[in-house]
Amino acid sequence: MRFVFKRSYNDDIKLFKHRTQMFWYLALLIFVVALPWLIDDFLIGEATNVLIWAIAGMGLMVLAGHTGQASLGHAAFMAIGCYANVIMLQRGVPFIIAFPLSGVIAGIAGTIIALPVLRLHGIYLAIATLAISILTDDIIVITAPWTGGVGGLAAPPFDIFGVDINRYGTPILFYFLTLVVTLLVLWAYRNILRSPLGRSFVAVRDSEISAQALGVNITKTKAISFGISCAIVGLAGALLGLFAGAFNNETFNLVLSIQLLLMIVIGGLGSIHGAFFGALVIGFLPQAIAITRDGISETFGLGTIIIPGIESGVFALILIGFILFEPRGIYGRWIKIRTYFELFPFYRKGMFKRQKTYLKTERMK
Protein backbone atom coordinates (compact mmCIF):
# COMPACT_ATOMS: atom_id res chain seq x y z
CA MET A 1 0.00 0.00 0.00
CA ARG A 2 1.17 3.45 -0.84
CA PHE A 3 0.83 6.41 1.44
CA VAL A 4 1.14 9.74 -0.31
CA PHE A 5 2.59 12.30 2.05
CA LYS A 6 1.19 15.67 1.12
CA ARG A 7 3.06 18.82 2.03
CA SER A 8 1.09 21.51 0.27
CA TYR A 9 -2.45 22.13 -0.98
CA ASN A 10 -0.87 22.08 -4.39
CA ASP A 11 -0.34 18.33 -3.99
CA ASP A 12 -4.08 17.87 -4.37
CA ILE A 13 -4.25 20.15 -7.40
CA LYS A 14 -1.41 18.87 -9.56
CA LEU A 15 -2.10 16.50 -12.42
CA PHE A 16 -0.21 13.48 -11.10
CA LYS A 17 -0.74 12.29 -7.57
CA HIS A 18 2.70 10.80 -7.09
CA ARG A 19 5.96 9.95 -8.86
CA THR A 20 4.98 6.39 -9.77
CA GLN A 21 1.77 7.56 -11.40
CA MET A 22 3.69 10.16 -13.37
CA PHE A 23 6.20 7.52 -14.44
CA TRP A 24 3.52 5.24 -15.86
CA TYR A 25 1.72 7.97 -17.74
CA LEU A 26 5.02 9.20 -19.17
CA ALA A 27 5.82 5.64 -20.20
CA LEU A 28 2.44 5.47 -21.92
CA LEU A 29 3.12 8.78 -23.66
CA ILE A 30 6.51 7.56 -24.91
CA PHE A 31 4.82 4.40 -26.15
CA VAL A 32 2.16 6.24 -28.17
CA VAL A 33 4.78 8.63 -29.58
CA ALA A 34 6.98 5.70 -30.58
CA LEU A 35 4.05 3.75 -32.01
CA PRO A 36 4.62 4.66 -35.70
CA TRP A 37 8.02 2.99 -35.56
CA LEU A 38 6.58 -0.14 -33.97
CA ILE A 39 3.65 -0.93 -36.25
CA ASP A 40 2.83 -0.62 -39.93
CA ASP A 41 0.84 2.09 -41.67
CA PHE A 42 -2.41 0.16 -41.66
CA LEU A 43 -2.32 -0.25 -37.89
CA ILE A 44 -1.34 3.40 -37.46
CA GLY A 45 -4.58 4.22 -39.28
CA GLU A 46 -6.43 2.05 -36.79
CA ALA A 47 -4.68 3.75 -33.89
CA THR A 48 -5.66 7.14 -35.31
CA ASN A 49 -9.23 5.92 -35.51
CA VAL A 50 -9.12 4.90 -31.84
CA LEU A 51 -7.77 8.31 -30.86
CA ILE A 52 -10.57 10.06 -32.76
CA TRP A 53 -13.09 7.87 -30.96
CA ALA A 54 -11.38 8.72 -27.69
CA ILE A 55 -11.71 12.47 -28.34
CA ALA A 56 -15.40 12.04 -29.14
CA GLY A 57 -15.72 9.85 -26.04
CA MET A 58 -14.18 12.53 -23.85
CA GLY A 59 -16.62 15.02 -25.37
CA LEU A 60 -19.64 12.94 -24.46
CA MET A 61 -18.10 12.02 -21.10
CA VAL A 62 -18.16 15.68 -20.02
CA LEU A 63 -21.91 15.69 -20.50
CA ALA A 64 -23.04 12.15 -19.74
CA GLY A 65 -20.34 11.04 -17.33
CA HIS A 66 -19.71 14.18 -15.33
CA THR A 67 -22.87 16.24 -15.65
CA GLY A 68 -25.22 13.28 -15.75
CA GLN A 69 -27.15 14.28 -18.86
CA ALA A 70 -27.54 11.53 -21.45
CA SER A 71 -27.44 12.54 -25.09
CA LEU A 72 -28.34 10.48 -28.12
CA GLY A 73 -27.68 13.38 -30.45
CA HIS A 74 -23.95 13.83 -30.37
CA ALA A 75 -23.39 12.56 -33.90
CA ALA A 76 -25.13 15.78 -34.95
CA PHE A 77 -22.39 17.85 -33.36
CA MET A 78 -19.73 15.66 -34.90
CA ALA A 79 -21.41 16.46 -38.20
CA ILE A 80 -21.39 20.19 -37.46
CA GLY A 81 -17.68 20.09 -36.61
CA CYS A 82 -16.88 17.99 -39.65
CA TYR A 83 -18.83 20.05 -42.19
CA ALA A 84 -17.73 23.38 -40.68
CA ASN A 85 -14.09 22.32 -40.91
CA VAL A 86 -14.25 21.04 -44.48
CA ILE A 87 -16.38 23.92 -45.77
CA MET A 88 -13.88 26.39 -44.33
CA LEU A 89 -10.93 24.44 -45.76
CA GLN A 90 -12.59 24.43 -49.18
CA ARG A 91 -12.89 28.20 -49.03
CA GLY A 92 -9.20 28.56 -48.33
CA VAL A 93 -9.21 29.05 -44.58
CA PRO A 94 -5.96 27.58 -43.23
CA PHE A 95 -6.37 24.42 -41.20
CA ILE A 96 -4.80 25.93 -38.10
CA ILE A 97 -7.74 28.39 -37.93
CA ALA A 98 -10.50 26.28 -39.45
CA PHE A 99 -10.00 23.34 -37.13
CA PRO A 100 -10.33 25.11 -33.76
CA LEU A 101 -13.10 27.25 -35.21
CA SER A 102 -15.08 24.15 -36.19
CA GLY A 103 -15.00 23.09 -32.53
CA VAL A 104 -16.17 26.54 -31.48
CA ILE A 105 -19.02 26.45 -33.99
CA ALA A 106 -20.14 23.02 -32.76
CA GLY A 107 -19.91 24.29 -29.19
CA ILE A 108 -22.04 27.36 -29.89
CA ALA A 109 -24.60 25.25 -31.76
CA GLY A 110 -24.66 22.88 -28.79
CA THR A 111 -25.21 25.67 -26.27
CA ILE A 112 -28.07 27.14 -28.29
CA ILE A 113 -29.76 23.75 -28.63
CA ALA A 114 -29.04 22.93 -24.97
CA LEU A 115 -31.00 25.82 -23.52
CA PRO A 116 -34.47 24.48 -24.43
CA VAL A 117 -33.54 20.78 -24.52
CA LEU A 118 -31.85 20.58 -21.12
CA ARG A 119 -35.03 21.56 -19.33
CA LEU A 120 -36.00 17.93 -19.86
CA HIS A 121 -34.81 15.14 -17.62
CA GLY A 122 -33.72 11.54 -18.03
CA ILE A 123 -35.49 9.60 -20.73
CA TYR A 124 -37.22 12.71 -22.11
CA LEU A 125 -33.84 14.35 -22.62
CA ALA A 126 -32.66 11.23 -24.43
CA ILE A 127 -35.68 11.36 -26.74
CA ALA A 128 -35.20 15.07 -27.48
CA THR A 129 -31.53 14.57 -28.34
CA LEU A 130 -32.52 11.54 -30.41
CA ALA A 131 -34.68 13.92 -32.45
CA ILE A 132 -31.64 16.16 -33.05
CA SER A 133 -29.75 13.16 -34.34
CA ILE A 134 -32.50 12.27 -36.78
CA LEU A 135 -33.01 15.87 -37.91
CA THR A 136 -29.33 16.24 -38.79
CA ASP A 137 -29.68 13.84 -41.69
CA ASP A 138 -32.46 15.95 -43.22
CA ILE A 139 -30.76 19.24 -42.53
CA ILE A 140 -27.62 18.07 -44.32
CA VAL A 141 -29.71 17.07 -47.33
CA ILE A 142 -31.67 20.34 -47.33
CA THR A 143 -28.54 22.47 -47.15
CA ALA A 144 -27.03 20.63 -50.14
CA PRO A 145 -25.40 23.76 -51.69
CA TRP A 146 -22.98 23.85 -48.76
CA THR A 147 -22.92 20.29 -47.59
CA GLY A 148 -23.19 18.46 -50.87
CA GLY A 149 -26.29 16.67 -49.56
CA VAL A 150 -26.51 13.01 -50.45
CA GLY A 151 -23.50 13.30 -52.73
CA GLY A 152 -21.40 14.33 -49.77
CA LEU A 153 -18.14 16.19 -49.58
CA ALA A 154 -14.56 15.16 -50.00
CA ALA A 155 -12.00 16.42 -47.53
CA PRO A 156 -9.60 18.76 -49.35
CA PRO A 157 -5.86 18.45 -48.82
CA PHE A 158 -4.55 20.64 -46.05
CA ASP A 159 -1.32 21.69 -44.50
CA ILE A 160 -0.03 23.05 -41.21
CA PHE A 161 2.64 25.73 -41.76
CA GLY A 162 3.41 24.28 -45.16
CA VAL A 163 3.61 20.65 -44.05
CA ASP A 164 1.10 18.65 -46.04
CA ILE A 165 -0.88 16.21 -43.99
CA ASN A 166 -2.78 13.46 -45.68
CA ARG A 167 -4.46 10.42 -44.22
CA TYR A 168 -3.15 8.15 -46.99
CA GLY A 169 0.02 9.94 -48.05
CA THR A 170 1.36 10.72 -44.60
CA PRO A 171 -0.54 8.55 -42.13
CA ILE A 172 2.11 9.08 -39.47
CA LEU A 173 1.74 12.86 -39.57
CA PHE A 174 -2.03 12.48 -39.39
CA TYR A 175 -1.56 10.20 -36.38
CA PHE A 176 0.59 12.80 -34.65
CA LEU A 177 -1.94 15.54 -35.44
CA THR A 178 -4.67 13.44 -33.82
CA LEU A 179 -2.41 12.65 -30.88
CA VAL A 180 -1.69 16.34 -30.25
CA VAL A 181 -5.40 17.17 -30.36
CA THR A 182 -6.13 14.26 -27.99
CA LEU A 183 -3.52 15.47 -25.51
CA LEU A 184 -4.76 19.07 -25.64
CA VAL A 185 -8.36 17.99 -25.09
CA LEU A 186 -7.24 15.69 -22.29
CA TRP A 187 -5.31 18.50 -20.62
CA ALA A 188 -8.25 20.92 -20.88
CA TYR A 189 -10.62 18.25 -19.56
CA ARG A 190 -8.40 17.58 -16.55
CA ASN A 191 -8.13 21.32 -15.90
CA ILE A 192 -11.90 21.70 -15.95
CA LEU A 193 -12.32 18.77 -13.59
CA ARG A 194 -9.95 20.20 -10.99
CA SER A 195 -11.48 23.69 -11.06
CA PRO A 196 -14.83 25.06 -9.82
CA LEU A 197 -16.53 24.43 -13.17
CA GLY A 198 -15.87 20.69 -13.08
CA ARG A 199 -17.02 20.46 -9.49
CA SER A 200 -20.27 22.21 -10.37
CA PHE A 201 -20.81 19.66 -13.20
CA VAL A 202 -20.47 16.79 -10.73
CA ALA A 203 -22.66 18.65 -8.24
CA VAL A 204 -25.44 18.95 -10.83
CA ARG A 205 -25.09 15.25 -11.62
CA ASP A 206 -25.27 14.03 -8.03
CA SER A 207 -27.85 16.37 -6.54
CA GLU A 208 -29.41 19.24 -8.43
CA ILE A 209 -31.20 20.40 -5.34
CA SER A 210 -28.15 20.87 -3.17
CA ALA A 211 -26.13 22.24 -6.07
CA GLN A 212 -28.76 24.97 -6.27
CA ALA A 213 -28.66 25.51 -2.53
CA LEU A 214 -24.93 26.18 -2.86
CA GLY A 215 -25.41 28.77 -5.58
CA VAL A 216 -24.88 26.68 -8.72
CA ASN A 217 -27.09 27.90 -11.55
CA ILE A 218 -28.40 24.59 -12.91
CA THR A 219 -29.51 25.76 -16.34
CA LYS A 220 -26.30 27.68 -16.97
CA THR A 221 -24.07 24.86 -15.76
CA LYS A 222 -25.84 22.30 -17.93
CA ALA A 223 -25.64 24.60 -20.95
CA ILE A 224 -21.90 25.17 -20.41
CA SER A 225 -21.37 21.44 -20.06
CA PHE A 226 -23.34 20.77 -23.24
CA GLY A 227 -21.37 23.46 -25.03
CA ILE A 228 -17.97 22.10 -23.98
CA SER A 229 -19.12 18.59 -24.77
CA CYS A 230 -20.28 19.57 -28.26
CA ALA A 231 -17.11 21.55 -28.95
CA ILE A 232 -14.92 18.53 -28.17
CA VAL A 233 -17.17 16.21 -30.15
CA GLY A 234 -17.06 18.75 -32.98
CA LEU A 235 -13.27 18.55 -33.06
CA ALA A 236 -13.53 14.76 -33.18
CA GLY A 237 -16.01 15.11 -36.05
CA ALA A 238 -13.63 17.40 -37.95
CA LEU A 239 -10.83 14.86 -37.58
CA LEU A 240 -13.16 12.01 -38.53
CA GLY A 241 -14.12 13.84 -41.73
CA LEU A 242 -10.47 14.30 -42.69
CA PHE A 243 -9.71 10.72 -41.71
CA ALA A 244 -12.60 9.24 -43.68
CA GLY A 245 -11.76 11.42 -46.70
CA ALA A 246 -15.36 11.55 -47.89
CA PHE A 247 -18.63 11.71 -46.03
CA ASN A 248 -22.29 12.47 -46.62
CA ASN A 249 -25.54 12.73 -44.71
CA GLU A 250 -25.41 9.07 -43.68
CA THR A 251 -21.97 9.22 -42.07
CA PHE A 252 -23.31 10.94 -38.98
CA ASN A 253 -26.42 8.89 -38.44
CA LEU A 254 -28.18 7.75 -35.33
CA VAL A 255 -26.05 4.63 -35.02
CA LEU A 256 -22.97 6.80 -34.50
CA SER A 257 -24.72 8.61 -31.64
CA ILE A 258 -25.67 5.34 -30.03
CA GLN A 259 -22.17 3.93 -30.50
CA LEU A 260 -20.74 7.00 -28.77
CA LEU A 261 -22.98 6.51 -25.78
CA LEU A 262 -22.33 2.78 -25.61
CA MET A 263 -18.62 3.40 -25.86
CA ILE A 264 -18.47 5.51 -22.72
CA VAL A 265 -20.80 3.13 -20.84
CA ILE A 266 -18.55 0.19 -21.69
CA GLY A 267 -15.44 2.20 -20.87
CA GLY A 268 -16.82 3.42 -17.57
CA LEU A 269 -19.06 6.43 -17.00
CA GLY A 270 -17.65 9.28 -14.99
CA SER A 271 -13.95 8.90 -15.71
CA ILE A 272 -11.68 10.12 -18.48
CA HIS A 273 -10.08 6.68 -18.58
CA GLY A 274 -13.48 5.31 -19.53
CA ALA A 275 -13.47 7.26 -22.79
CA PHE A 276 -10.14 5.72 -23.79
CA PHE A 277 -11.03 2.16 -22.80
CA GLY A 278 -14.31 2.48 -24.65
CA ALA A 279 -12.52 3.84 -27.70
CA LEU A 280 -10.17 0.86 -27.72
CA VAL A 281 -13.11 -1.54 -27.63
CA ILE A 282 -15.11 0.24 -30.29
CA GLY A 283 -12.08 0.89 -32.50
CA PHE A 284 -10.73 -2.64 -32.52
CA LEU A 285 -13.95 -4.62 -32.26
CA PRO A 286 -14.75 -4.68 -36.02
CA GLN A 287 -11.19 -5.86 -36.72
CA ALA A 288 -11.37 -8.46 -33.98
CA ILE A 289 -14.64 -9.78 -35.34
CA ALA A 290 -13.27 -9.94 -38.89
CA ILE A 291 -10.15 -11.79 -37.78
CA THR A 292 -12.17 -14.26 -35.69
CA ARG A 293 -14.59 -14.83 -38.55
CA ASP A 294 -11.82 -15.49 -41.02
CA GLY A 295 -10.15 -17.79 -38.51
CA ILE A 296 -13.34 -19.79 -38.03
CA SER A 297 -13.95 -20.01 -41.76
CA GLU A 298 -10.44 -21.23 -42.42
CA THR A 299 -10.46 -23.80 -39.64
CA PHE A 300 -13.73 -25.32 -40.69
CA GLY A 301 -13.22 -24.71 -44.41
CA LEU A 302 -16.46 -22.83 -44.71
CA GLY A 303 -15.25 -20.23 -47.19
CA THR A 304 -16.14 -16.64 -46.46
CA ILE A 305 -19.57 -16.30 -45.00
CA ILE A 306 -20.72 -12.86 -44.08
CA ILE A 307 -23.34 -12.85 -41.40
CA PRO A 308 -25.27 -9.58 -41.63
CA GLY A 309 -25.39 -7.50 -38.47
CA ILE A 310 -22.83 -9.59 -36.62
CA GLU A 311 -20.98 -6.47 -35.50
CA SER A 312 -24.06 -4.93 -33.89
CA GLY A 313 -24.91 -8.29 -32.38
CA VAL A 314 -21.54 -8.75 -30.71
CA PHE A 315 -21.55 -5.16 -29.60
CA ALA A 316 -24.99 -5.54 -28.02
CA LEU A 317 -23.88 -8.70 -26.21
CA ILE A 318 -20.85 -6.94 -24.77
CA LEU A 319 -23.02 -4.04 -23.65
CA ILE A 320 -25.59 -6.29 -21.98
CA GLY A 321 -22.76 -8.13 -20.27
CA PHE A 322 -21.37 -4.91 -18.89
CA ILE A 323 -24.71 -3.62 -17.66
CA LEU A 324 -25.39 -6.92 -15.91
CA PHE A 325 -21.98 -7.65 -14.46
CA GLU A 326 -19.96 -4.46 -14.40
CA PRO A 327 -22.10 -1.31 -14.62
CA ARG A 328 -19.04 0.80 -13.95
CA GLY A 329 -17.40 -0.34 -17.15
CA ILE A 330 -13.87 -1.41 -17.88
CA TYR A 331 -12.38 1.36 -15.77
CA GLY A 332 -14.55 0.37 -12.81
CA ARG A 333 -13.29 -3.20 -13.13
CA TRP A 334 -9.70 -1.97 -13.32
CA ILE A 335 -10.18 0.05 -10.12
CA LYS A 336 -11.41 -3.10 -8.38
CA ILE A 337 -8.44 -5.14 -9.55
CA ARG A 338 -6.04 -2.39 -8.52
CA THR A 339 -7.64 -2.06 -5.10
CA TYR A 340 -7.41 -5.81 -4.65
CA PHE A 341 -3.65 -5.72 -5.07
CA GLU A 342 -3.19 -2.47 -3.16
CA LEU A 343 -5.00 -3.81 -0.13
CA PHE A 344 -3.88 -7.41 -0.43
CA PRO A 345 -4.83 -9.46 1.56
CA PHE A 346 -7.47 -7.21 3.08
CA TYR A 347 -9.74 -6.72 0.09
CA ARG A 348 -13.35 -7.51 0.89
CA LYS A 349 -15.88 -8.59 -1.67
CA GLY A 350 -18.49 -6.08 -0.61
CA MET A 351 -16.14 -3.14 -0.85
CA PHE A 352 -17.58 -1.74 -4.06
CA LYS A 353 -21.11 -2.87 -3.46
CA ARG A 354 -23.45 -0.03 -4.16
CA GLN A 355 -25.07 1.06 -0.99
CA LYS A 356 -28.76 1.64 -0.89
CA THR A 357 -28.96 5.38 -0.84
CA TYR A 358 -30.85 7.08 1.88
CA LEU A 359 -34.15 8.64 1.06
CA LYS A 360 -33.53 11.67 -1.06
CA THR A 361 -35.18 14.97 -0.32
CA GLU A 362 -38.44 15.05 -2.17
CA ARG A 363 -37.79 16.45 -5.61
CA MET A 364 -39.43 19.80 -5.77
CA LYS A 365 -40.66 19.46 -9.30
Next chain:
Amino acid sequence: MSFLTLENVTLRFGGLVAVNNVSFHVGKGEVFALVGPNGAGKSTLFNLISRFYDPAEGDIRFEDKSILKLRPDQVPSLGIARTFQNIELFEQSTVLQNLLVGRHRHAKVGGFAQTFFTPAVRKEEMEHRRIVEEIIDFLDLQPYRDKYIAGLPYGIRKVVEMARALATEPKLLLLDEPASGLSLEETQDMIFWIEDIKKHMGITVIMVEHDMNLVSAVSDRVLALADGKELAIGTPKEVQSHPEVIKAYLGSSGLDDKKEGAKK
Protein backbone atom coordinates in the same frame (compact mmCIF):
# COMPACT_ATOMS: atom_id res chain seq x y z
CA MET B 1 -32.74 46.66 10.92
CA SER B 2 -34.18 43.25 10.96
CA PHE B 3 -32.15 40.30 9.81
CA LEU B 4 -34.69 37.81 8.53
CA THR B 5 -38.39 38.56 8.50
CA LEU B 6 -41.26 36.40 7.36
CA GLU B 7 -44.49 38.32 7.01
CA ASN B 8 -47.85 36.58 6.74
CA VAL B 9 -46.37 33.80 4.63
CA THR B 10 -48.87 31.31 3.26
CA LEU B 11 -48.20 28.31 1.02
CA ARG B 12 -50.78 25.95 -0.36
CA PHE B 13 -50.34 22.60 -2.10
CA GLY B 14 -53.68 22.24 -3.82
CA GLY B 15 -56.20 22.13 -1.00
CA LEU B 16 -53.61 21.60 1.73
CA VAL B 17 -52.42 24.70 3.51
CA ALA B 18 -48.83 23.77 4.33
CA VAL B 19 -47.91 27.11 5.83
CA ASN B 20 -50.72 29.27 7.13
CA ASN B 21 -50.12 32.96 7.64
CA VAL B 22 -46.81 32.57 9.49
CA SER B 23 -44.91 35.65 10.61
CA PHE B 24 -41.72 35.83 12.61
CA HIS B 25 -38.40 37.56 12.59
CA VAL B 26 -34.97 36.33 13.51
CA GLY B 27 -32.40 38.69 14.93
CA LYS B 28 -28.74 38.74 13.96
CA GLY B 29 -26.65 36.36 16.02
CA GLU B 30 -29.62 34.42 17.30
CA VAL B 31 -30.14 30.66 17.37
CA PHE B 32 -33.75 30.17 16.42
CA ALA B 33 -35.43 26.77 16.52
CA LEU B 34 -38.54 25.56 14.72
CA VAL B 35 -40.31 22.70 16.44
CA GLY B 36 -43.54 20.88 15.85
CA PRO B 37 -44.97 17.49 14.98
CA ASN B 38 -44.46 15.88 11.56
CA GLY B 39 -46.14 17.77 8.76
CA ALA B 40 -46.21 21.02 10.72
CA GLY B 41 -44.48 22.88 7.89
CA LYS B 42 -41.03 23.32 9.39
CA SER B 43 -39.02 22.05 6.45
CA THR B 44 -41.46 23.79 4.13
CA LEU B 45 -40.50 27.07 5.78
CA PHE B 46 -36.85 26.27 5.00
CA ASN B 47 -37.75 25.56 1.42
CA LEU B 48 -39.57 28.89 1.27
CA ILE B 49 -36.56 30.76 2.62
CA SER B 50 -34.21 29.03 0.17
CA ARG B 51 -36.73 29.83 -2.61
CA PHE B 52 -37.52 26.27 -3.67
CA TYR B 53 -41.16 27.16 -3.11
CA ASP B 54 -43.00 30.36 -3.95
CA PRO B 55 -45.30 31.54 -1.18
CA ALA B 56 -48.90 32.20 -2.25
CA GLU B 57 -49.04 35.24 0.00
CA GLY B 58 -46.74 37.18 2.23
CA ASP B 59 -43.18 38.39 2.02
CA ILE B 60 -39.76 37.10 3.09
CA ARG B 61 -37.11 39.74 3.72
CA PHE B 62 -33.43 39.21 4.38
CA GLU B 63 -31.54 42.25 5.66
CA ASP B 64 -34.55 44.41 4.77
CA LYS B 65 -34.68 43.26 1.15
CA SER B 66 -37.38 41.00 -0.21
CA ILE B 67 -35.88 37.78 -1.56
CA LEU B 68 -39.00 36.69 -3.43
CA LYS B 69 -37.64 37.83 -6.81
CA LEU B 70 -34.53 35.66 -6.54
CA ARG B 71 -33.93 32.21 -8.01
CA PRO B 72 -32.92 29.43 -5.59
CA ASP B 73 -29.32 29.58 -6.80
CA GLN B 74 -29.11 33.31 -6.08
CA VAL B 75 -30.05 32.90 -2.42
CA PRO B 76 -26.63 31.59 -1.31
CA SER B 77 -24.96 34.73 -2.66
CA LEU B 78 -26.86 36.72 -0.01
CA GLY B 79 -25.17 34.59 2.62
CA ILE B 80 -27.87 32.02 3.32
CA ALA B 81 -26.74 28.38 3.47
CA ARG B 82 -28.70 25.30 4.39
CA THR B 83 -28.60 21.57 5.03
CA PHE B 84 -31.23 19.02 4.13
CA GLN B 85 -33.27 16.67 6.26
CA ASN B 86 -32.33 13.62 4.20
CA ILE B 87 -28.75 14.63 3.44
CA GLU B 88 -28.08 15.78 -0.09
CA LEU B 89 -24.37 15.28 -0.54
CA PHE B 90 -22.54 14.59 -3.79
CA GLU B 91 -22.06 10.89 -3.18
CA GLN B 92 -19.50 10.11 -5.85
CA SER B 93 -17.16 12.84 -4.61
CA THR B 94 -14.81 13.04 -1.65
CA VAL B 95 -15.52 15.09 1.46
CA LEU B 96 -12.99 17.64 0.29
CA GLN B 97 -14.62 18.01 -3.11
CA ASN B 98 -18.02 18.39 -1.47
CA LEU B 99 -16.77 21.22 0.70
CA LEU B 100 -15.08 22.88 -2.26
CA VAL B 101 -18.43 22.99 -4.07
CA GLY B 102 -19.53 25.02 -1.07
CA ARG B 103 -17.01 27.64 -2.19
CA HIS B 104 -18.86 28.00 -5.50
CA ARG B 105 -20.34 31.38 -4.70
CA HIS B 106 -16.86 32.78 -4.08
CA ALA B 107 -15.38 31.57 -7.37
CA LYS B 108 -14.22 34.55 -9.38
CA VAL B 109 -12.05 33.33 -12.26
CA GLY B 110 -13.84 32.65 -15.53
CA GLY B 111 -14.43 29.34 -17.26
CA PHE B 112 -11.88 30.16 -19.96
CA ALA B 113 -9.09 30.62 -17.41
CA GLN B 114 -10.21 27.41 -15.70
CA THR B 115 -9.85 25.45 -18.95
CA PHE B 116 -6.20 26.47 -19.12
CA PHE B 117 -5.74 26.38 -15.36
CA THR B 118 -3.95 29.72 -15.29
CA PRO B 119 -1.92 30.73 -12.22
CA ALA B 120 -4.88 32.85 -11.09
CA VAL B 121 -7.04 29.72 -10.93
CA ARG B 122 -4.40 27.90 -8.92
CA LYS B 123 -4.09 30.81 -6.50
CA GLU B 124 -7.85 30.93 -6.00
CA GLU B 125 -8.01 27.15 -5.51
CA MET B 126 -5.40 27.40 -2.76
CA GLU B 127 -7.43 30.13 -1.07
CA HIS B 128 -10.62 28.03 -1.25
CA ARG B 129 -8.70 25.11 0.15
CA ARG B 130 -7.36 27.17 3.05
CA ILE B 131 -10.88 28.17 4.12
CA VAL B 132 -12.18 24.62 3.65
CA GLU B 133 -9.32 23.33 5.81
CA GLU B 134 -10.33 25.71 8.59
CA ILE B 135 -13.81 24.20 8.53
CA ILE B 136 -12.40 20.66 8.43
CA ASP B 137 -10.36 21.51 11.53
CA PHE B 138 -13.35 23.06 13.25
CA LEU B 139 -15.58 20.03 12.70
CA ASP B 140 -12.87 17.38 13.18
CA LEU B 141 -13.27 15.95 9.69
CA GLN B 142 -9.56 15.37 9.03
CA PRO B 143 -9.77 11.54 8.93
CA TYR B 144 -12.45 11.72 6.24
CA ARG B 145 -10.97 14.43 4.01
CA ASP B 146 -10.23 12.16 1.03
CA LYS B 147 -12.97 9.59 1.64
CA TYR B 148 -15.87 9.21 -0.74
CA ILE B 149 -19.28 10.12 0.69
CA ALA B 150 -20.79 6.85 -0.49
CA GLY B 151 -18.70 4.97 2.09
CA LEU B 152 -19.27 7.23 5.08
CA PRO B 153 -21.56 6.50 8.04
CA TYR B 154 -24.70 8.54 8.53
CA GLY B 155 -23.45 10.60 11.46
CA ILE B 156 -20.37 11.78 9.55
CA ARG B 157 -22.49 12.67 6.53
CA LYS B 158 -24.57 14.98 8.72
CA VAL B 159 -21.43 16.78 9.82
CA VAL B 160 -20.08 16.95 6.26
CA GLU B 161 -23.28 18.54 5.10
CA MET B 162 -23.04 21.17 7.81
CA ALA B 163 -19.38 21.71 6.88
CA ARG B 164 -20.35 22.24 3.26
CA ALA B 165 -22.92 24.85 4.27
CA LEU B 166 -20.27 26.59 6.41
CA ALA B 167 -17.85 26.59 3.47
CA THR B 168 -20.11 29.12 1.75
CA GLU B 169 -19.26 31.52 4.60
CA PRO B 170 -22.91 32.27 5.32
CA LYS B 171 -24.48 34.92 7.51
CA LEU B 172 -27.52 32.75 8.07
CA LEU B 173 -27.36 28.98 8.42
CA LEU B 174 -30.47 26.83 8.09
CA LEU B 175 -30.03 23.42 9.69
CA ASP B 176 -32.71 20.87 8.92
CA GLU B 177 -32.69 18.34 11.76
CA PRO B 178 -28.95 18.49 12.51
CA ALA B 179 -29.18 15.84 15.22
CA SER B 180 -31.61 13.34 13.75
CA GLY B 181 -30.05 9.90 13.58
CA LEU B 182 -27.03 10.96 15.61
CA SER B 183 -25.82 9.11 18.69
CA LEU B 184 -25.89 10.77 22.08
CA GLU B 185 -22.22 11.59 21.82
CA GLU B 186 -22.55 13.02 18.32
CA THR B 187 -25.49 15.14 19.46
CA GLN B 188 -23.32 16.48 22.26
CA ASP B 189 -20.69 17.49 19.68
CA MET B 190 -23.40 19.11 17.62
CA ILE B 191 -24.43 21.24 20.61
CA PHE B 192 -20.86 22.50 21.00
CA TRP B 193 -20.54 23.21 17.30
CA ILE B 194 -23.77 25.15 17.06
CA GLU B 195 -22.73 27.24 20.04
CA ASP B 196 -19.35 27.90 18.45
CA ILE B 197 -20.93 28.76 15.12
CA LYS B 198 -23.00 31.36 16.92
CA LYS B 199 -20.35 32.76 19.25
CA HIS B 200 -17.12 32.57 17.29
CA MET B 201 -18.26 32.76 13.70
CA GLY B 202 -21.11 35.16 14.38
CA ILE B 203 -23.47 33.17 12.17
CA THR B 204 -27.19 33.28 12.81
CA VAL B 205 -28.71 29.80 12.95
CA ILE B 206 -32.25 28.66 12.29
CA MET B 207 -32.82 24.99 12.88
CA VAL B 208 -35.56 22.45 12.65
CA GLU B 209 -35.09 19.89 15.39
CA HIS B 210 -37.08 17.29 17.27
CA ASP B 211 -34.50 16.65 19.97
CA MET B 212 -35.69 18.97 22.74
CA ASN B 213 -32.43 18.55 24.67
CA LEU B 214 -30.53 20.06 21.78
CA VAL B 215 -33.16 22.75 21.25
CA SER B 216 -33.19 23.89 24.86
CA ALA B 217 -29.40 23.69 25.08
CA VAL B 218 -28.60 25.98 22.19
CA SER B 219 -31.56 28.03 21.04
CA ASP B 220 -32.39 31.53 22.16
CA ARG B 221 -35.94 31.41 20.89
CA VAL B 222 -38.25 28.69 19.67
CA LEU B 223 -41.22 28.78 17.33
CA ALA B 224 -43.67 25.94 17.64
CA LEU B 225 -45.75 25.06 14.60
CA ALA B 226 -48.58 22.63 13.98
CA ASP B 227 -50.50 22.10 10.75
CA GLY B 228 -48.78 25.11 9.23
CA LYS B 229 -49.90 27.48 11.96
CA GLU B 230 -47.89 29.26 14.61
CA LEU B 231 -48.63 27.91 18.07
CA ALA B 232 -46.19 29.68 20.31
CA ILE B 233 -42.99 31.66 20.19
CA GLY B 234 -40.59 32.38 23.00
CA THR B 235 -37.74 30.91 25.03
CA PRO B 236 -37.43 27.11 24.96
CA LYS B 237 -38.94 26.87 28.45
CA GLU B 238 -41.92 29.03 27.64
CA VAL B 239 -42.69 27.11 24.48
CA GLN B 240 -42.27 23.70 26.10
CA SER B 241 -44.76 24.51 28.80
CA HIS B 242 -47.22 26.26 26.48
CA PRO B 243 -50.56 24.42 26.68
CA GLU B 244 -51.18 24.63 22.91
CA VAL B 245 -47.81 23.03 22.21
CA ILE B 246 -48.41 20.21 24.66
CA LYS B 247 -51.77 19.66 23.04
CA ALA B 248 -50.26 19.53 19.56
CA TYR B 249 -47.64 16.99 20.62
CA LEU B 250 -49.76 14.79 22.86
CA GLY B 251 -53.04 15.26 21.03
CA SER B 252 -56.27 16.55 22.51
CA SER B 253 -57.63 13.15 23.38
CA GLY B 254 -59.90 14.75 25.89
CA LEU B 255 -57.87 13.08 28.63
CA ASP B 256 -57.81 16.25 30.69
CA ASP B 257 -61.55 16.67 30.37
CA LYS B 258 -62.11 13.10 31.50
CA LYS B 259 -59.88 13.64 34.50
CA GLU B 260 -61.82 16.67 35.44
CA GLY B 261 -65.03 14.76 34.98
CA ALA B 262 -63.80 12.00 37.26
CA LYS B 263 -62.97 14.50 39.95
CA LYS B 264 -66.45 15.80 39.86
